[in-house]
Amino acid sequence: MSSDTSRLGLYLLLAPIFLWLTVLIILPHVGLFIVSISEKVGPRDYDTGFANYAAFFTEPLYWRTFARTTIMSVLATVLTLILGFPIAYYIAKLTKGRAKTTLFLMCMIPFWVSELVRTFGWMILLRETGVFSNLLQYLGLVTGPVEMLYNDAAIMVGLVYTSILFMVVPLVTTLDSLDDSLIEAGYDLGGTNTSIMREIVIPHAMPGIVSGCIVVFMLSLGNYLTPILLGGKDSLWFTGMIYTQFITRFNWELGSAFGFLLLALSSLVVFLGLKVSGQSLSNTMGRS
Amino acid sequence: MNKSLLVSLIAIAALAAPMSQAETLRLLTWGGYAPEDVIAKFEAETGHTVEVTTSNNEEMIAKLRATNGGGFDLAQPSQDRISSAQEEFGIYKPIDMSRVNAELFIPSMLSATAGNTTYDGEVYGLPHVWGTSGLVVNTAEAGDVRDYTDLCDASVAGKVSYRLKRPTLIGFAYSMGLDPFAAYGDTEAYQDILDQVEAKLTECKPNVKTYWGGGDEIKNLLRSGEVIASMAWDTGGWQLNADNPDITFVAPEAGALGWIDTFVLPARGRADDAAYDWINFVMQPEIAAMITNTAGNFTAAVDGDAGVNADLKARYQGSFDQEAIDNIKWYPPVPAGLEAMEGSTLDRINAAN
Amino acid sequence: MIPTNPDLECRDLIKDFDTFRAVDHIRFDVPKGSFFSILGPSGCGKTTLLRMIAGFQTPSSGDLLIKGRSMIGVPPNKRPVSMVFQHLALFPTMNIGDNVGFGLRQRGVSRSEIKTRVSKVLERVGLPNVAERRVDQLSGGQKQRVAIARCMVLEPDVLLLDEPLGALDLKLREHMKVELKALQAAFDTTFVYITHDQSEALVMSDNIAVMNNGRFEQIGTPHDVYNAPETAFVAGFVGDANKITARVSSAKDGVLTLSADGESDIRVAAQNSGFHVGQLLQVYLRPEAIELLPNGAEADKASNVSHGIVDAVLFNGANSMVTVKAEGGVLWKVALPQTGGFSSLQKGDAIRTRWHPAQARCYQAAEG
Structure with missing residues (x-):
């Protein structure tokens, strides 16, 4: 009984940090990862694949x-x-x-x-x-x-x-x-x-x-x-490059891949x- | 549900009803396009309140893309960035022309913008402020700089600056006798132009002191004399001219690049009434003149230049004669995917040694 | 002229700090191979003195010689002394072997020789095969020995020890006292040991200097210091003592008669002391110098005999004591022999005490 309540107390204490981790760290990264494995085919048309990651290694720049x-x-x-x-x-x-x-x-x-x-x-x-x-x-x-x-x-x-x-x-x-x-x-x-x-x-x-x-x-x-x-x-x-991909090139897919590679x-x-x-x-x- | 909660919900609903008339307008715009006195006048007249966020083209689109067109009720990107962004991300909603007082707009600009911002048969943009970019030159020290490619001249070596952005590519292309806007629809032809410009800009690189990023940065460099010739916006040149008569905006021989900033409605904007009210309010001639006086650029409002101060008019006329005005290259809508090609070119120029 | 050069010699050492003088005209010498203790309460300046010998502090004036060579201006890493620090200061980032070998490495001794010398010295302190262990894997006593080994491997002329037993528990401390003395004898090196614990000093030392307020009150063998303290401070600081303040009422044939308020007169032997009638004196008397008289025993005329009531019995094995309240109200601490006889003594019992006038020590007291 007492161990149950203390465990509950522990969970309550951990709840803020857990929430913080989930909402601010894990979820955005999951979202970013999904974006990073989308390959643009045409307007509003995307495939799934690792082409963005490949681009990093194939483009010397x-x-x-x-x-x-x-x-x-x-x-x-x-x-x-x-x-x-x-x-x-x-x-x-x-x-x-x-x-x-x-x-x-x-x-x-x-x-x-x-x-x-x-x-x-x-x-x-x-x-x-x-x-x-x-x-x-x-x-x-x-x-x-x-x-x-x-x-x-x-x-x-x-x-x-x-x-x-x-x-x-x-x-x-x-x-x-x-x-x-x-x-x-x-x-x-x-x-x-x-x-x-x-x-x-x-x-x-x-x-x-x-x-x-x-x-x-x-x-x-x-x-x-x-x-x-x-x-x-x-x-x-490199961070400037990520910014450029996201903001001036509208290329969130490559930008996300760069983020993960970083x-x-x-x-x-x-x-x-x-x-x-x-x-x-x-x-x-x-x-x- | 308890009683008190129910009561308070009813109270909120009752309060919300009259509030739909007086809305909060969340405006995403450029610095200087919504001066304090204009906002105060608008709020007094309509009862709406205005929240201003200043930004630039790319960030406006990135912000709206991140929220799928939410978070703002009215935005002001340039007309060339509307149809492609709409095609790719669907972040705007069409303009209801019946709610706009079309008589306030200069008809030729209204129709040109409508043509440039049409996607799928719907019009998405109304013209607001227009201006050009070209050269800002310290005429005492670099009087020979009259065109974009003159920036690569040995006489101004190490005292030149421009942005590593698409206007630089376009300007240099025109100066080199090419026609990039005509090649917008033809990927191969455009790539060919980009390759030639890349070679030129790479060769020009030792001449450049630094690639500037923000308007204040380039003004600072010109004011201090560290840079004597630069690609920049007309307003920046005119502002510097007020402090130092030697520095002014020069319309390049190949033509200044003309842009028009617009009004667009973000797809998930909530205060359309306030947005239309704002549009109709700021296009009144006397309000348009107030905006021109702070932003430094002229508007698409009929008689909007009547109330503009004489100095600004004089500087404008000093930079543009009729021939130069006719020679302005207005940005056509950027086709989707063009930015990626230009991006790689810019990256290569940046990395080149 | 001097037959044997002392290992360590201090001449009129003075150390002044901003607001006070920590070490005041200290002069002493330590013969080769002896165990010299500096005993004093905390704040008496003994640590400053030791740090000057080690070279961490510079004397304001005076000279300091090791093996006849002046050490003024010689940095600590060039002095032929080593120091065992209060908390031992073993390097936690190194294993035992590296700790002990540190000094040899600084001297550029070859690896293989370091190894043999380290294992040899560890063997001598009774810790073979610990070279590979980490510092925190050793017990307190083992660390102590490692710290000594780390110094001794360098064969210093003088080994300084800064209260190294302070952190140990009582039992281990008792054990280490004996061990340290044995190690000193085995290495035949001069040890200079500072402590505030009189028992450590008394047990181990060949000579003790008792220090107070930056000065040496007395230098002598443990026996001298204990039995013939030269100053009131030494008498009070070393060992236990009853302390009474009394005035001289008569002086005759080397025996003083003293009277204290409300007490019966006491007699003390004070040959050639120069005390005169009317002077206020402090009398120190060791608890073991006072005898409890069994009922009916004869009182001899030469001794001081008084009546009293047992105030408390403080049983502590061989160190048991009783406090006896004399007629005038003074409390006397008296050693309680554990030989039987007085085992039934209880609080409130009437008892007689006796002590010989020669056992007390008298010092002039400040007139209050």
Whole structure:
């Protein structure tokens, strides 16, 4: 009797998340999948088949764009990690109390404005008549205006800036949980800065590194605004391509197929990343 | 069912009856087509309320497609995007001409739009605002740019911008001496034109600073001087001209591309009364002039240009002489499937290095 | 000049923090191969002192020598000392073998040699064949030994231990005390051990320094510290003691007569103490120095004998005690021998106590 009521309670507790999953995640995906396996024959006339998926692999432009997006996202993830780790280490280990809170808040301040505003901010800085260009000219380092916008480096800057918080937060959490005495013990036993970093700090922070990398990779891969606004003439991004298929080409069938391919291929990349780093998802998500 | 619920249901039903006269009009339109003062006047006069959602052609169609023509009571896509969308998705309902005050419309435009938006014997669109796209040029620095293909000239290298969208393909095709509209019905001929344009645009790519996406973006680039010649809408050029007399809209030698934005009724719109009321209201000459003053483009209303401010008229006349007006290439309805061909071409241009 | 160089030598070490002085003119030396404890309450500065020896903190002034070499300016990873941390600080991401081999790897010792040396040291601490296990697979006592092995494999000149037994339960702690002492003897390495637990210090140490407010109150053998505390703090901190405040009423032949409010006079031996009549003194007397007199026993004239009522019997095996309320109301803690005799003692019984004047220690008290 009592176990029955507790089970009912459990179901009631789970009901909102279950509903949320069903209504907002599962049902739309089922719908999208059905659209993705429809092949257009003529107006209001569709067949069922996998031609849309085949199109991805047969048209080099599509899979090349995906590969490009993936490589750039991986690069953005690595850069974010390289930049975020020292910041996180500084916040977690070298500051205390108020300074720590302040620094943490400073990392978050950019996220109080919308992504669009942040990206426009970068455009103001990087454009030919922008702040950096004028500053360089004022300092006499360059003779004419320099264009720093509309290239892959600008995309990279934007992606790293947009996602750094999502790397710093899990890293600070895991590094916070690293007992200072472990680091001291490392020094006491004759360790150097590098060997302590390599043998003690990084292995301990691994779950945070991996979860941060997964989040940043997924955010970069799924980013839409940054590559469009900061990118150059060749800067195709896979999400932009999906948008184009849905909105400007009215080709929902191909767009849906692309959506599923993005889901599957990005999961595959994350899976490979976990395998390579020797981590498991449950380990990563459970600990951080 | 208990008593109180029954009572409240009756009360709701009783309230609903008079409300059918004063409706809420959910309007899906372009920025500037429904100015605040016009809405206020309309609401005061008819008792309807208006909710405005601003969008663009593609998103309008995507939104209506997602809801099978629901969610809005009146939409304003361009006339070339109506019959094919109706054929494929069935998202509109026919116009009941008996409820429209046809005298308010310039007859030639009304009949042309009717012809372009007919599907299966029914008319789906009424003309509202028209305009053109062509070139916006900083005449002090790029006075030689007179046609679309001049954007590829070495003298303006790195200071050029255009959109990677279908108008660019069409404009370049005309400029290259081709006639894309004539080839609309012939897939092979059209593909041939697209291939030639693709080669041209790929070759032109190093000249381009960036492909612009939004109207504000290109205005910004032109205003700052980072771009001195661009494909853009006439209104954008005239707005910039107000700030900097050097920059203005130039009707290209091959012809400006003319578009007409329409009124259409979404298939599952609920407030048709309010929609017809709105159409008949905004086509009155003085209201049409108010819209022209905010949107920057002229309307299909009879005498609609009478109340338009003199500066705008002057700029319009500066860009268009009679020959240029006669040379405007009006977009015919886009046949279904054409976008897919153009899409692949645009993708290839984008990816080309 | 100095016949045997001490392993560790501190000369006038001072450590100042922003608002207070944590370590104040500490000077001591630790002979080779001995077990040296620093005993003090928490906050007395002992951890700061230990961290200065390990190199994690820099002294404000003074010098610190290991094997005659000054360690000022030498970073922790270059000092010939190793430290066993309070919570052991075993690396959870490595197995036992890698933990123990960590220091050797830093020195660039070859893999095969690391392996043999690790297994050898693990054998010496009585944990053969655990090299492949994870840290969390070991018990508390085993971890303790691994932590020591991890330091000892580097053959340090001095091993520092920061209250490593604190986290263990009582039984294991008792066991580890003996074991640590045995390990120290076996490795013949100098141990510097800090603790707030007097019993740990007393059991294991060759020498104890009692620390309070950043200063050493006394350095001596456990026997000295316990039986001949030099200061009131040591007398009160090390071991149990009855503490009475009383005024000197007469001093004659090295025996002081003291009187406290409402109490019968007590006599204490205080040879060459320099105390004079009228001074206020604090008297410390160990519970085991007081004898319970069986009924009818003779009271000898030399001792202090008083009458009292049993206030409570605190049975605790060999450490049993009674509190006796003296006539003046003072409560005396008295050791209760478990040899029979007093097994029937109950609350409310009248009883006599006796102690010899030489057993008490007197210190000047602040005049209040």
